[in-house]
Amino acid sequence: MEKGKKNIRVISWEKQNMNLTYDKLQDLERRLGDSWYILDLDRFVANYNDFLAAFRKYYPNTQIAYSYKTNYTPLLGKTVNELGGYAEVVSEMEYLLAIDIGVQPENIIVNGPYKPYRALELYLESGSVVVLDSYQEYKDTIQIAKSNHGKPLRVGLRCNFPLSGYPNSRFGFDINNPKFYDIARELSLNNNIVLEGIHSHFPYRDVNTFYERVERMFEVYDNVSEFCDLKFIDMGSGLGGRTSDELVKLLGIKKVDYQDYADVVAHQFQKRFGAGEQAPQLIMEPGTALVADTMSYICKVIEIKKVGDSNIAITSGSKVNYHSRTSKLNMPIQVYSDGHQASDHLDSADISGYTCMEEDYIYRAYQGNLKIGDYIRVDNVGSYSIVFKPPFINPNVPIIAYSKGSYDVIKEAEDFEYVFQLYKRKTK
Numbered sequence: 001m002e003k004g005k006k007n008i009r010v011i012s013w014e015k016q017n018m019n020l021t022y023d024k025l026q027d028l029e030r031r032l033g034d035s036w037y038i039l040d041l042d043r044f045v046a047n048y049n050d051f052l053a054a055f056r057k058y059y060p061n062t063q064i065a066y067s068y069k070t071n072y073t074p075l076l077g078k079t080v081n082e083l084g085g086y087a088e089v090v091s092e093m094e095y096l097l098a099i100d101i102g103v104q105p106e107n108i109i110v111n112g113p114y115k116p117y118r119a120l121e122l123y124l125e126s127g128s129v130v131v132l133d134s135y136q137e138y139k140d141t142i143q144i145a146k147s148n149h150g151k152p153l154r155v156g157l158r159c160n161f162p163l164s165g166y167p168n169s170r171f172g173f174d175i176n177n178p179k180f181y182d183i184a185r186e187l188s189l190n191n192n193i194v195l196e197g198i199h200s201h202f203p204y205r206d207v208n209t210f211y212e213r214v215e216r217m218f219e220v221y222d223n224v225s226e227f228c229d230l231k232f233i234d235m236g237s238g239l240g241g242r243t244s245d246e247l248v249k250l251l252g253i254k255k256v257d258y259q260d261y262a263d264v265v266a267h268q269f270q271k272r273f274g275a276g277e278q279a280p281q282l283i284m285e286p287g288t289a290l291v292a293d294t295m296s297y298i299c300k301v302i303e304i305k306k307v308g309d310s311n312i313a314i315t316s317g318s319k320v321n322y323h324s325r326t327s328k329l330n331m332p333i334q335v336y337s338d339g340h341q342a343s344d345h346l347d348s349a350d351i352s353g354y355t356c357m358e359e360d361y362i363y364r365a366y367q368g369n370l371k372i373g374d375y376i377r378v379d380n381v382g383s384y385s386i387v388f389k390p391p392f393i394n395p396n397v398p399i400i401a402y403s404k405g406s407y408d409v410i411k412e413a414e415d416f417e418y419v420f421q422l423y424k425r426k427t428k
C-alpha cells in the first residue's frame, strides 16, 4: 500500500432501499463501531436532478455550483462534477479538494471574503472564476493581471445591497457606492481580465426575499451591461432543503420545495431574458437544499439510569456530531430495538451525549420504549454538520454512503493519531 494512503474498506451487500432495521444496524456496527453517519447518495442525486429540472423548466441556461462548505464530503463534489455541475468553494482547502477529485479549474467558482494573494493567483491563473469580495482583492487582481501573460483572468463581483427587513450583509461591494461601478468599469477595460458575472448571496431562506434579490441583480446587470457583456448572474443560495412535515413543524418554518424557488427566480429570468443567445447563465449555489436531507447519524444507547425522577439515557453519540452543542432543538429521532428482548416504556427520558457538557442532549423528554443496546437515528444532518464537528472529546466517526442497495465506507473513523499527529508530543 502507498505510504500515507489508507486501505478503504468496502461494505457491500444486497439492499433495495435505506429502510434500516435493527439487524442491519447491528451488522453495520460490527464494521464501523457504535456510531456513524450514513450518506444517502441516491437521494442526493435525485435532489440535484429535481433542483435543476425545476429551474430549467423556466430557464434552460441554469447551472448548479454546489457549495462545498456545506458538506465537503469528496463523494458529493465528485458526483456533482459527474452530473455536469460546478464547484463553489471559499478557501484554498476547498479549492484543492475540487481539483483533487477531478473538477476542471474552469468549473470552479471561488467566493469568500479571504483570498490570500498566493491563493488568488492560483485560482486566477488556473482559469477559475474568482468572485471578488473587496477592494483589496480587486487591487490584488489588477496586480496579478500585470504579470499574467496567459489567458485573461476570469472574475465576478459580489454585490452587497440592503434586503428589506434584514440586517446588512458584510460581504461584497456596496452597489449603492459609485466606486462599485468604477471598479466594474476598470476590470472590464483591463485586457488581461474578463468581468464575467455578478454574484449575490444571502442566508435567508424565505422565498419572498428572492423577488427583491433578483430585482436588484437585474438593475446591476443593466448598469454593468452598458460597458461590459456579462456571461452570468449568480444568485447564491439561502435555499431551504426538503423537509418532513415533522421537521417543518419543529422548526416553525414554511414547507418549501425547489419549485417554489424556481417559480420566483427562474421565472423572473425567463420573463427578463427569454431563452435567447444573449441570455446570461443563471447560477445557483445550493448547499443545504441538496444535502441536508441526505445524511443521517446513528448512535447507540449504552446506559439508562435514574437521577431523581428523571430517566437519563446515555449514548455513544453526541449533539456535537451534527449540531452545535448549545442547540436546544429536539431533532426527530427513530429508535431501533431488538424485538426479541423486552423493552421498558418510559414516560420521559432525556437521551444524552458522550461529551461532558451538561447541555449535550440528543433528545429531551422522549416518550416510548427504550433499552440499552437500542440504536438512535437522527435524520437531516447533512448540512453544516460534519464540517463543523470539532475533535472535542472524541474524534469523528466514519461515514458510509448508501447507493443502489449497497454501502461503502467513504470516510474512516478519525483516531488518536489523526487528532494528535501535528502536535509536538514527545518531551526530550
Ligand SMILES: Cc1ncc(COP(=O)(O)O)c(C=O)c1O
Pocket (backbone or CB within 6 Å): 067, 070, 088, 111, 112, 201, 203, 236, 237, 238, 239, 285, 286, 287, 288, 289, 383
Ligand atoms: C456564497 C455562498 N454560496 C452558497 C452558500 C450555501 O448556502 P446554503 O447552505 O444556504 O445552501 C453559502 C453559505 O454560506 C455562501 O456563503
